[in-house]
Amino acid sequence: MFRDIFNLKSVGPLVVIFIILLILPTILPRFYTYILAVIFVTALLAMSLNMVVGHGGLFQFHHGAFYGVGAYTVALMLTKTSLPVWTGFIAGPIIAALTGLLIGAFCVRLTRLYFGMLQISLGSLIWAIAFRWYSLTGGDDGMHGIPMPPIISSQNSAYYFTLIIMAICLIIMYLIFKSPFGATLQAIRDNPERCEAIGINVRRHQLIAIVIATFFAGIAGVLFVVVEGSVFPDLLFWVFSLEIFIMCLLGGWFTFAGPVLGAAIMISLRTFVGIYTEYWTLILGIILILLIFFLPEGVWGYILEKFGRQSKEAIEGGSK
Amino acid sequence: MLRVEEIHKSFDDFKAVNGASLTVEKGELVAVIGPNGAGKTTLFNLITGQLKPDRGKVVFKDEDISKLPPYQICGRGIARSFQIANIFPRLTVFRNVQVSVLSQQGKSRKLFYPAEKLAVKETNSILESVGLLDKAGSTAGSLAHGDQRALEIAIALGNEPELVILDEPTAGMSPEETTATMELIKRLADSRGLTILFCEHDMEVVFNVAQSIMVMHQGLTIIQGEPDEVRNSSQVQECYLGGAEPC
């Protein structure tokens, strides 16, 4: 039943990219392999945010909070309990999604900007817990040297693990994007009032979208721990949430794959420009301004606009 | 089928709807007429739940629906269109209607099935009946005004409603487009067996279409009756059809 969605023409290039990514660690220096793995984690995170921002039209301003909850959950379970490792890996996304359900249930009652503001305050509350509760979370130092099971403890195996989980998650997200749920979510983004009038329980739908998105953010949080072996409160700081938001805008928030590109650009910039300057937030601000004025549809949106109307329609869910 | 009883709605101190009543029988084509600002849109918003009445009742199939949220009212079998095009601008024309059909079929929350395979026949049939089938693949926001108005109606039809409420379906149209739209509405009522309630500020447009006409003025129902009855009513003559002087 998915044959039409995954036709050879669109899947072919992706398979090639995937194979290249499988080979890369054997030829790249260690540092670049690490950066690539960070890009995968962040791309998954940005994609999960875009489900609610780009396709759902919600002002999810503090998505980093759920990422952090996922990361802290697995870190705490691996260091403070003797439960089997895999329970921690599963608990991460589940606790993130439950947090999403709790915070989302309050937020969906509000409109637009108020939604975003309430979310920043509630998310910052979680940040404050991670930041202040020294005995549990290690406060602003965070937690380091979190032990990983041997099978994913080497840098290359962590890379492959991250790549494969990310790929699976992106496929699932694509199926959701193409489903009636995804179509309805995009309709809500375009016009919530009209959706109510055609019989859709808008708040319920938005809440489900938030739970799904925060679940994937939790998975990204777990992968972060796999790659870095540590957690720290900056993961849940609102500035980082802003960065993820910009990744979506930068890549193209009305497209499906845009945020992956946005994450790749932002991580590369932060890594290579960050070496030369301390004014990373200043650069962020400049990127944002340039975006708003010159690329309102994002980089990927711009590329699709210029070079492939056809494929854009395919991505945005045309009738054919 | 639908009964609105002495309904009231104020915005701050302004009484937009001030004791309006209305009856719609099954299978009827009912028009609400009144000049701009008479409160027609507000009345419709009260019926379909976008606004809550201060006083009065909305009874649909023997149930008071005046306290239900819009999505539940839609679920009871009332669909509506809006005066100002209220579509999904970034989605295709096809998808605009399909989302509505999916909602009707209870499939809006289906997660792992390609949407493009669902409700295709129903959606295409609706697009065909409003004359938009050839534009199914276009982005809705790029349609011409007249086509957006037709899409408005098509989205409402997607719900397979028992009662369709159309808020000034001819708003902003040329006389030719207006005639065409009225014919479309008549055709839909006949071919799909729909009960239709619509409003209009130009009285002449509705006389040979509607079976029942309700005249509204300053938030108040002046009369409801058959076209001839309404035309001959002295009150309506005075107030509305009369001279240039509106009362």
Ligand SMILES: Nc1ncnc2c1ncn2[C@@H]1O[C@H](COP(=O)(O)OP(=O)(O)O)[C@@H](O)[C@H]1O
């Ligand atoms: N949300 C609102 N807030 C304040 N006044 C409103 C609102 N909606 C409508 N009105 C006022 O109520 C009156 C009736 O408006 P409306 O129902 O749109 O009339 P109609 O559709 O017959 O032209 C108008 O004078 C309008 O200015």
Ligand SMILES: [Mg+2]
């Ligand atoms: Mg009006």
